[in-house]
Amino acid sequence: MAILALKKGISAEIYKYRSTFVFWFVLLAPAFIPAINLIAFLRRGDAIVARGGTAWENLMQFSSGPANFLFPFFVIIVALFVNTIESNSNTWKLIYAQPLSRLNVFCSKMLVYIAMLFCSLMLFGLMTYAVGWLVHLANPDLGFADPFNLWHLLGNCFTIFLATLGFGSIHFYLSQRTKNLILPLGIGVGGIVSFMILVQGWEYARYHPYGYHVLSSGPVGTENFSLWSHMEPVYLSLALAAVVFSIAAIDTQRKRII
Template sequence: MLQRFYLLRELKAEFSKYRRTMVYWLMVLCPLAIAFFVFVINNWTMPTSLTQLIEKGKNPWEMYIIIHYRVMSIMLLPLYIAMMTGVIYGREHRNNTWKHLYALPIPQWSIELSKNIFSLLILLFTLLIYAGFVLLSGYVLSMTNPKMNLAPFDNHLGFNLLMALKVFLSMISIWAVHNWVGRRFSSFGYNIGLGLVGVISAGVLIQGWKYVKYYPYAFPALGVLDKQGIHTLFSQPIVYSLIVGAVLWAISFWDIHRRTIRA
């Protein structure tokens, strides 16, 4: 019971600590920027995959939602994770507050675990906010472009939330990598650099490398490109992401604990 109290108190402190920082701004502005970008592209190019469905009287929302999450997960979300974890841990590195935190009468595991849970919740909230922007952009598109009128059809809210959850789970392994790097190194550049390398390499390897299904940075792309498993929450890329993420997180937690004891 006391251990749970420590964790909840630390988690509450994390939410208060970052209240007026870039973390919350990124949580809203990044999904807004991505949704707006996809909205502009759809309004300008009018993809045939959408217009043909509308002309045939078929519901275009599912395809519209998939397009949004493909852009989000393949191009931008890994970099967002790198930025988010970098900002969270950068505050502690910059202010050199680790020794102060560990001097408090609080278990070390609760300090580390609360930061892990906090960053995961921020990532989840970001994707839920994005789901809301996807829905909003569909109705705005209907008003601005009569040929892209999605409004008369059911908005597939359940599928929208399913995709948000799938993308979240597919990012767990990437989060584990950047959470570890952000905690280990004080330089923000390591996280961003690794994120860029991960995104570019995944884009290249996914073109034909037979082992790409085991590459963490490719899990999100494989999850949203998998047409057969698109309606399944625990498709193969998601399962791989959870397994790899759990292993990496356990190793990173042990590594940080070991280094703290040595210090």
């Protein structure tokens, strides 16, 4: 019964977002960086590759840098939209009046939120790979015909996904606790900026939750790439996510004022 109830809750959540901005944001946002890279390599591919490195290595560098900076904002925005639909329409009382437990409602939202992050990163990886082959069709001499392991790219995207769940859980909880959109966004910006400053020399910067996704990312497309060489940030992120999601679930059960 619990599994069936959870399935109904997830179906209701997916149906709710199907015709909203959130649905299209999750699908189209991953295309932003690949689209820019496609234009850049079509127009200046020869000059980019001439600087050194293979075509795939350059494409990965052009993709990973902006993605590491922009993806945390994507996580924060999705968390806000997932939880503010009911707050903006003042329908939390109606939601909890349904024949579903509060824990079921929470788990449904959490799983849909996690699925959105996962799908977006996988789409980003596939679109980045597609950029290489589209450029190859336009300019076969650029070097994109060289062997490239798509599974390394998707595996790296998966580790980044796991590494974002730590601070993602924080913003999921914050967006449930407050109707103020500025507070979670401000905390997120502060977290991102503080990591960028602390990582320059602080020895404990690797424990900063807003940097786990950066520290877990490897040099895809190079001979030195190893999917399992940067797993400490992933483990820290998963541990943090487990704690924060558990606290959020307990808090949802105890919450009386909607």
